[in-house]
Structure formats: C-alpha cells, structure tokens
Amino acid sequence: MNNASPDMPDMEFQHKVALVTGGAKGIGLAIANALAARGATVIAADVSIAASADMQSLPHAPGILGARVDVSDEASVLALFATILDRFAAVDIVVSSAGIFRTATIPEISAAEWDRVMAVNLRGTFLVGREAFKQMRERRAGRIVNLASTAGKTGGATAQAHYAASKAGVICFTKSLAREAAPYHVNVNAVAPGPTETDLTASWSPAVRAASAAAIPWGEFAQPQDVAEAVVFLVSDRARYLTGEILDVNGGMVMD
Numbered sequence: 588m589n590n591a592s593p594d595m596p597d598m599e600f601q602h603k604v605a606l607v608t609g610g611a612k613g614i615g616l617a618i619a620n621a622l623a624a625r626g627a628t629v630i631a632a633d634v635s636i637a638a639s640a641d642m643q644s645l646p647h648a649p650g651i652l653g654a655r656v657d658v659s660d661e662a663s664v665l666a667l668f669a670t671i672l673d674r675f676a677a678v679d680i681v682v683s684s685a686g687i688f689r690t691a692t693i694p695e696i697s698a699a700e701w702d703r704v705m706a707v708n709l710r711g712t713f714l715v716g717r718e719a720f721k722q723m724r725e726r727r728a729g730r731i732v733n734l735a736s737t738a739g740k741t742g743g744a745t746a747q748a749h750y751a752a753s754k755a756g757v758i759c760f761t762k763s764l765a766r767e768a769a770p771y772h773v774n775v776n777a778v779a780p781g782p783t784e785t786d787l788t789a790s791w792s793p794a795v796r797a798a799s800a801a802a803i804p805w806g807e808f809a810q811p812q813d814v815a816e817a818v819v820f821l822v823s824d825r826a827r828y829l830t831g832e833i834l835d836v837n838g839g840m841v842m843d
C-alpha cells in the first residue's frame with residue numbers, strides 16, 4: 588500500500604486504470620508494479636492466469652488484479668475489455684507486453700510456428716490496441732504502449748526470424764495506430780528493449796548470453812525495471828505530446 592499524498596509525483600496515476608497484458612511475470616509484471624506503486628489500479632492480464640468469474644489479486648503481487656486473456660484470441664480479448672469496462676467504465680493506460688520468443692533457423696521454422704509467433708506478438712498487439720483505441724477515442728484521452736524489441740529493428744541476431752518479423756510488425760502497427768489516434772489526443776508508443784533479465788532470456792545458453800552481453804556497450808542485460816521506467820514515462824503526462832516513438836532501452840546496443 589502506498590501512503591504518499593496524491594500531490595506527490597509518485598502517485599501520478601491515482602484514479603487511472605491500467606491494463607498490462609503479459610503482466611503475470613517478467614517485464615509486464617515490472618510495468619504493472621511500477622504503475623501500481625504510483626497509484627494506478629492495475630489489471631495484469633495473462634494466459635497463465637486461471638479463468639475466474641471476477642478479477643482476483645495476483646498471489647505474487649497483491650496490489651494488482653489478475654485476469655485471464657489469450658491475446659491471440661479475439662473473443663478472449665473482447666471478453667477482457669468487456670469485463671474491465673463493466674467494472675471500471677474506462678481504461679486509461681494499456682500496455683501490450685504479452686509475447687512469446689522462439690529460436691530456430693529459418694529452414695527449421697514450421698509454418699505453424701511462424702503463425703503462432705505472429706498470432707501472439709503481432710495479432711495480439713493489434714487486437715488489444717484496437718479495443719483500447721475504440722474506447723479511448725470516445726473519451727479523447729488515453730495512453731498505449733507496445734513492447735517491440737531491438738530484433739524488430741535489426742533482424743534476429745540469434746536465429747529468430749519469426750520473432751524479429753513480428754516485432755517489426757509491432758513497430759509499424761504502433762506508428763500506424765499513433766497516426767490514427769493522434770487527432771483524438773491518444774498517444775501510442777513502443778519500447779524496444781534489448782536483452783532483459785526475465786524467463787525469456789534465462790533459457791538462452793551460456794554462450795548465447797555471453798555473446799549477447801558482449802554486444803551491449805553497457806555490458807549487461809537490462810533489468811525488467813529499466814524497461815518499466817521507460818513505459819512509466821511514456822504513459823505519464825510528461826509524454827503528452829510524444830507519439831509514434833519507438834524508445835530504445837538497450838544499453839547502447841542499437842542506436843538509430
């Protein structure tokens with residue numbers, strides 16, 4: 588529980604409702620925690636959360652409400668928004684962090700695996716962004732942030748063409764949505780993290796992790812909180828006029 592005064596900057600999201608997909612762990616959970624610490628009511632929606640008639644606090648993050656969603660499934664995304672809007676009337680901040688990562692050389696990628704990565708990472712970001720924009724457009728207010736990746740700018744460095752292509756799609760969808768949403772004063776941005784210490788990278792071999800760290804001028808992977816702080820800025824009033832931006836959080840690995 589945060590007892591800070593509402594006038595203090597760390598309660599800047601008091602009275603705001605935030606949805607974070609992929610919010611049960613990793614970067615999504617760090618974002619959910621960072622928003623909740625600043626006063627937001629946060630719904631972490633994730634495919635790993637058991638379906639329930641009502642939203643329940645996450646056992647490992649008691650200040651955050653958990654909800655089940657499969658972002659690749661249109662009906663599931665529609666049901667999630669219906670539940671949130673029924674309970675809270677509006678959602679002010681939407682962050683799409685749900686994603687899957689796969690490693691395979693291009694000859695090894697099956698069509699089904701290609702489709703699955705696209706379905707979660709790109710179609711999921713589209714479905715969530717579309718539903719977010721529909722209700723933000725009506726209120727002429729709102730903030731959307733998508734999780735891209737350095738791979739979406741450079742191509743997959745470690746045999747991940749499907750992942751990289753999905754993230755390039757996220758970058759372009761973010762810019763397209765930003766253009767459509769700007770006249771309604773809804774801003775839409777993305778963060779593009781480099782390798783970040785989560786379960787996603789924990790499964791990499793020691794050789795791949797060492798090679799990846801060596802490619803980062805900062806010399807180490809990001810922490811999930813580093814990415815979360817960039818998202819907090821993008822959804823704050825300080826970023827009011829900032830839209831269509833793909834913000835690198837990568838320790839200098841890619842500069843463009």
Ligand SMILES: NC(=O)c1ccc[n+]([C@@H]2O[C@H](COP(=O)([O-])OP(=O)(O)OC[C@H]3O[C@@H](n4cnc5c(N)ncnc54)[C@H](O)[C@@H]3O)[C@@H](O)[C@H]2O)c1
Binds near residue numbers: 633782
């Ligand atoms: N970790 C990194 O190095 C890194 C780097 C760049 C970008 N990213 C991106 O950041 C985002 C978060 O990554 P992370 O490292 O926290 O990964 P993670 O694997 O730790 O967490 C991802 C979360 O997404 C959820 N998820 C997966 N499929 C889903 C679906 N269909 N519907 C709803 N939820 C689903 C998972 O259950 C999990 O809780 C992803 O989009 C990822 O591509 C991560």
